[in-house]
Amino acid sequence: MSSGKNLHGLPWRVVSFDYDMMINLLQTNVSEAKAYYSWVAVFVVLFLGVVPAIILLKCKLVWPKTYLGGLGSRVLILVVAISTIGLISLPYYQNYASIARNNNMLRKEISPYNYVWYGIKAIRQTYFPKQVEFTKLGEDSIIDNPQERPEIFVIVLGETARANNFNSNGYHRDTTPYTEQEKHFIRFAPVKTCGTATAVSVPCMFSNLTKASYDEDKAYNQSSLVDILEYSGYKVAWYDNDGGCKGVCKRVPHEVINPYAAENSKYCKDGSCYDAILLDRLHDRIHVALKNKEHTVIFLHLIGSHGPTYYQRVPKDQVLFTPTCDRADIENCKVEEIVNSYDNTIAYTDYILKGVVDTLEEHSQDFGTAMFYISDHGESLGEYGLFLHGTPYSVAPNTQTHVPMMGWFSKSFIDDHNMNMECLSKNAKSGDFSQDNFFHSMLGILDVNTKLYDDNLDVFKSCRIWIKHDTKGDINTVFKEQLYLGKKYNNSKVKTSMVQNPSLNKG
Numbered sequence: 001m002s003s004g005k006n007l008h009g010l011p012w013r014v015v016s017f018d019y020d021m022m023i024n025l026l027q028t029n030v031s032e033a034k035a036y037y038s039w040v041a042v043f044v045v046l047f048l049g050v051v052p053a054i055i056l057l058k059c060k061l062v063w064p065k066t067y068l069g070g071l072g073s074r075v076l077i078l079v080v081a082i083s084t085i086g087l088i089s090l091p092y093y094q095n096y097a098s099i100a101r102n103n104n105m106l107r108k109e110i111s112p113y114n115y116v117w118y119g120i121k122a123i124r125q126t127y128f129p130k131q132v133e134f135t136k137l138g139e140d141s142i143i144d145n146p147q148e149r150p151e152i153f154v155i156v157l158g159e160t161a162r163a164n165n166f167n168s169n170g171y172h173r174d175t176t177p178y179t180e181q182e183k184h185f186i187r188f189a190p191v192k193t194c195g196t197a198t199a200v201s202v203p204c205m206f207s208n209l210t211k212a213s214y215d216e217d218k219a220y221n222q223s224s225l226v227d228i229l230e231y232s233g234y235k236v237a238w239y240d241n242d243g244g245c246k247g248v249c250k251r252v253p254h255e256v257i258n259p260y261a262a263e264n265s266k267y268c269k270d271g272s273c274y275d276a277i278l279l280d281r282l283h284d285r286i287h288v289a290l291k292n293k294e295h296t297v298i299f300l301h302l303i304g305s306h307g308p309t310y311y312q313r314v315p316k317d318q319v320l321f322t323p324t325c326d327r328a329d330i331e332n333c334k335v336e337e338i339v340n341s342y343d344n345t346i347a348y349t350d351y352i353l354k355g356v357v358d359t360l361e362e363h364s365q366d367f368g369t370a371m372f373y374i375s376d377h378g379e380s381l382g383e384y385g386l387f388l389h390g391t392p393y394s395v396a397p398n399t400q401t402h403v404p405m406m407g408w409f410s411k412s413f414i415d416d417h418n419m420n421m422e423c424l425s426k427n428a429k430s431g432d433f434s435q436d437n438f439f440h441s442m443l444g445i446l447d448v449n450t451k452l453y454d455d456n457l458d459v460f461k462s463c464r465i466w467i468k469h470d471t472k473g474d475i476n477t478v479f480k481e482q483l484y485l486g487k488k489y490n491n492s493k494v495k496t497s498m499v500q501n502p503s504l505n506k507g
């Protein structure tokens with residue numbers, strides 16, 4: 001939903017009831033919906049909705065005497081109206097002909113056509129989906145790098161963090177004070193998203209489909225990245241503090257944090273929990289991995305910067321920027337208060353990431369440990385009069401379609417993966433990335449060898465050497481290249497040759 005203030009400073013709301021918005025409506029949960037509840041909202045519904053409806057009900061209707069007569073007069077009114085429109089627009093036909101085609105948006109703003117049409121479509125999709133058979137993908141996948149020690153890799157999926165509000169992307173404020181001094185911490189240039197809402201971005205990112213080829217039916221009915229990592233031999237676990245994973249984790253062990261459970265009360269209040277609860281879960285899960293010495297990927301789905309109740313995302317004693325907007329009906333706050341509250345959520349996410357890194361660092365002697373973070377979509381904070389997100393992609397501002405992406409790698413992980421960090425930080429800054437890169441980069445950096453993997457979309461590929469075996473158990477081309485260069489493989493030699501052989505370092 002987007003809302004804002006008009007030129008006279010009065011609050012108004014623009015809601016494009018397109019298909020994605022109706023899906024958001026159907027897939028939300030009580031605590032998320034409660035965030036929009038306020039006395040102003042109750043007042044608006046009551047006095048602009050219920051009261052006029054009662055007045056309308058009281059009106060006395062005079063029905064036509066016969067059905068035929070009633071039908072006839074209605075047809076007549078329609079014919080006259082359509083002919084009048086036709087007569088007026090005829091001289092300007094050329095100007096009107098392409099409007100609907102060029103302005104896809106218009107269809108989404110015609111009421112009640114928009115919510116009736118898209119509502120029916122969304123209900124059909126959610127409750128009566130086409131019976132599409134589940135397609136198992138990546139069954140050939142294996143973890144292909146036998147020389148490494150076991151790995152613990154944490155993938156943090158962010159919520160509503162936008163690229164603009166990170167100082168690494170030129171923001172004037174220090175919103176990442178906790179990880180700033182961290183070594184081997186790579187911050188990528190802003191990443192283009194697949195959608196402007198969770199229900200689109202998440203299934204898209206976790207599928208092998210790209211933004212261009214994304215198809216909801218397909219994405220929901222085929223193996224996700226999470227499934228494929230499990231097929232390859234990783235133990236996987238998904239912890240969700242954002243109400244759910246949009247289907248991508250449903251076939252693997254997962255937990256959606258219950259804000260009402262007594263054992264979570266330390267972190268939860270008013271139906272939502274601080275993301276620090278995920279650090280507890282991470283801690284517990286890591287100990288299972290350590291005990292069993294298993295290759296493990298742990299997913300943490302943050303509630304991050306979920307609005308409009310930004311103030312509920314951050315504990316009071318961790319607020320950095322004031323004054324804040326401490327209410328759900330944000331149209332009654334000043335824009336700078338809203339921005340302060342939002343920036344507090346970005347800084348708090350940074351605090352969580354630092355917590356993940358510290359936990360992983362502790363165990364980096366015996367395990368290759370690393371973390372990767374990416375957000376699902378951005379947010380509007382008053383630019384062009386828009387707030388929140390979910391604006392149709394074709395007209396969505398940059399702030400909704402560009403998100404942060406970061407990675408941290410322990411020394412042991414860097415060694416085991418023959419990573420050239422100098423090369424990676426250079427590429428990270430100069431690259432042109434989108435969420436299409438996520439699926440293949442994760443397969444690549446986790447050494448998952450499968451026919452699905454497309455190395456052109458792997459952001460790490462040109463800055464590491466992956467010694468993998470091809471399907472015949474033979475060594476792969478990169479290794480052959482090393483042999484061709486007359487260098488027998490060992491860790492230090494490979495690194496030397498990467499520096500000498502600039503073709504391997506290309507972005």
Ligand SMILES: [Zn+2]
Pocket residue numbers: 159160197198199376377
């Ligand atoms: Zn989201």
